[in-house]
Amino acid sequence: MDHFLYRDGVLCAEDVPVAEIAAAVGTPFYVYSTATLLRHYNLFDEALAGTDHVVCYAMKAASNQAILRTLAQAGAGMDVVSGGEYLRAKAAGVPGEKIVFSGVGKTAEEIRIALTGGIRQFNVESEPEMEVINAVAQDLGVIAPITVRVNPDVDAKTHAKIATGKSENKFGIPIARxxxxxxxxxxxPGLKVVGIDVHIGSQLTDLEPFRLAYSKVAELTEQLRAQGHDIHRLDLGGGLGIPYARSNEAPPLPLEYGAMIKETLGHLGCEIEIEPGRLIAGNAGLMVSKVIYVKSGEGRDFLILDGAMNDLIRPAMYDAYHDIVPVIEPAPGVEQRPYDIVGPVCETGDTFAKQRAMPPLNPGDLVAFRSAGAYGAVMSSEYNTRPLIPEVLVNGDQFAVIRERPTFDEIINRDTIPEWL
Known part of the structure; x- marks a missing residue:
């Protein structure tokens, strides 16, 4: 569920007409719903009710500080994967003891930043990383809390580029080791083991891979405890998927996911950490774009938008599907026709959809990409010297720009020309 609905024939973000935002900030732009963000966070929190748990939002999904603060004020911790994300979380007001640091390539400087600023734990991905964390912690005179990320060799049955739990993936150590x-x-001496970490992938639509992985973690927990290790925290990662196409079968609900966690791991008495990102942010955001041209081609018609692959790269990178809807609701029974929906970047890959059925549209009409809140703005770029697009947060009948669109001068003036030129 989200809070983007047609009211009196106009798509609204909560109580704000999307067209009103477009008139104020220009297109394209991202818009997020506070109510949807909080609803999805609370679904996870409620799913683990009755257990000692922390929901750490995977901020790589959408990392604007306004989003982070919204979730932190509701009680969320944060899962970060870089020093920059750590500092962004701290800037948004998240205390270090609620930040988990994941990722396969933590540098000594990133480790130092986190140990200096405070950290809930490092999810260690390799033995060389473990040695570096120990060395930095000893140099600072502190003890670093760690889990070790184990790779359970479980097929998440998701896109190959976002699967992380198979033996050939770069993540974690083989569970047998x-x-x-x-x-x-x-x-x-610089480390304190606090638990086990596992994460098998993103956009999972079936609970069975989770069940297989968590069952292996349960066995490992008992084995490690028998060997004298104090395993009292289980970091289970994230990965629960969302329905990008409204016709798709709905993925499992957080409540079902929580019940499965309790079933497989509840007997261990461990604190549970989960790190959802996509399910919290995905359906909480739209990308809104404007039709520039309607072009007739050889056997097909094109809708050419002012949004492009640099603004929303998921279709080009993953062949990802997004529902694309007109901001003005079509009249009932209006005849639809197929369009290729494309952007203006000089790449054939700058294609959002092929032969997508849409109502007739004209230059100047607005369209909205649904489920664009996760891995949209955070993966955008200034390719073709196209400015990063604004981000807007809606709260009831209010909206605020939470990232401005840079000017061309601001982009160009970042370059420095050597004196010999």
Whole structure:
């Protein structure tokens, strides 16, 4: 569910007409719904009711500080994957003890930043990383809390580029080697083992891969405890998917996911951490764009928009599907026709949809890309010297620009020309 609905024939973000935002900030832009963000966070929090748990929002999905603060004020922790994300979370007011640091390539400087500013735990991905964390912690005179990310060799049955739990993926250590790696961690004076970490992928639409992975984690927990390790925290990652196409079968609900966690792991008495990102932010955001031209081609027609692949790269990168709807609701029974919906970037890959059935549209009409709140703005770029587009947050009948569109001068003046030129 989201809070983007037609009212009196006009698409609204909560109580604000999308066209009103377009008139104020120009197109294209992203718009997020506070009510949807909070609803989705609360679904996860409620799904784990009765357990000791923390919902750490995976901020790589959408990392504007206004979004982070909205969720943090509701009680969310944060899952970060870079020093920049860590500092962004802190700037948004998230305390260090509610920040989990994941990622396969943490540098010594990033580790130092987190240990200096405070950290809930590092999710360690390799033995060399473990040694570096230990060295930095000893240099600072502190103890670094860690989990070790285990790779359970479970097929998440998701897109190959976002699967992370199979043996050939770069993430974690093979689960069979966990006892050896935990023994090494226990011998390092700068580390404190607090638990186990696992994350098998993103956009999962079936609970069975989670169940398989978590069952392996349960067995490992008992094995490591028998070997003397204090395993009291289980970081289960994120990955629960969303329905990008409204005709798709709906993925499992957070309540079902929470019940499965309790079933597979509840007997262990561990604190549970989960790191949802897409399901919190995905349906909480739209990208709104304007039709520039309607072009007739050889056997097909094109809607050419002012939004492009640099603004929303998911279709070009993953062949991802987004529902695209007109901001002015079509009249009932209006005849639709197929269009290729494309942007202005000089790449054939700058295509959002092929032969998508749409009502007749004209230059100047607005369209909205649904489910664009996750991995939209955060993956955008200034390719073709196209400015990053504004982000807008709606709260009831109010809206605010939470990232301005830079001017061309601001973009161009970042360049520095050497004195010999």
């Amino acid at each position: 966990a006892p050896e790696v935990y023994a090494r961690a226990a011998s390092l």
